[in-house]
Amino acid sequence: MNDIQRYVTEPPLEARAFFSLVDATARLIGFSEKYWSSKGLNGARIRLLVEIAKAGGTILPSDLAARIGVTRANISVLLVPLEEMGYLTSSGHPEDGRKRIIVLAPEGERLLWDVLPGNRSVIASRMEGLNDEEKVQLLTLLGKLQKGTATP
Amino acid sequence: MNDIQRYVTEPPLEARAFFSLVDATARLIGFSEKYWSSKGLNGARIRLLVEIAKAGGTILPSDLAARIGVTRANISVLLVPLEEMGYLTSSGHPEDGRKRIIVLAPEGERLLWDVLPGNRSVIASRMEGLNDEEKVQLLTLLGKLQKGTATP
DNA sequence: GAAATATAGTTAAACATTTAACTAATAAGT
């Protein structure tokens, strides 16, 4: 067992917590994505529709980018197929010619009602290792962690 | 506030825990990647070198893929530049002609000594929202979560 | 009110990763 091997196999508490977060999260995301692809969908597109719904059914692309945490360029390309599939509509902003107004179409809302409950079931079943009290503890800890990582 | 908006903005406990995990982890990964790119590196390549070190300095590509959790195809393409940069060497397996033996080069070990401590500092500073006891709690909860998500 | 600056959105190129198809080598079944 040489020095570098020991160094990387015996990380300090912070690094172990970080690696564990990354592993657990990647695994859960994997299960979620498997569900989406079983429905012929993917997480990015659903997340976008969910975010429009969260905003009350109407939103600007740049808002979507900020809320989801991806670039505006990415939102641009995500919107195209979603509009083609009839899940949303878009139109110019009446007062500011630079903006586009994105609206969740009835078909998009129907899709969300169709697939979100199943996804929540998948997630819930994959979190059965924790009871409710522990899930609350986890949420509390992650909340504290977030405060420490507020972008400086 | 319509029905779908309420549905997506008031998720159950499991979903809230999941979303919080995804958010917190993505943010931490972002800080880590920012560090790597400030060094002209990226997380995927470093992770690969770390995994060779963990294994004691010698490993097979397929082992790397399994441990890191990416495809063998991805390992194949990651190895090329790392070998070109002199961070590792590769050679054929003497007994099994299908295999390749990957060895961490001295230059690769030097790189790890150079950059890992800084990365650990970045991570630690971003986890200051939690004290040590809370980090241990987090690790415990994530451990329980993992047991529940062992691939079926 | 003209010029400079900033913002919203799009497009194309670059990059990372996965999937699928392939080659070569070994192991297993008969």
Next chain:
DNA sequence: ACTTATTAGTTAAATGTTTAACTATATTTC
């Protein structure tokens, strides 16, 4: 032993995302 199946690794195509360059519109500044 020979044939079939499995395994290790590579390559190319497809997918998803970011970065950078660009267009068009608004806003600010002088």
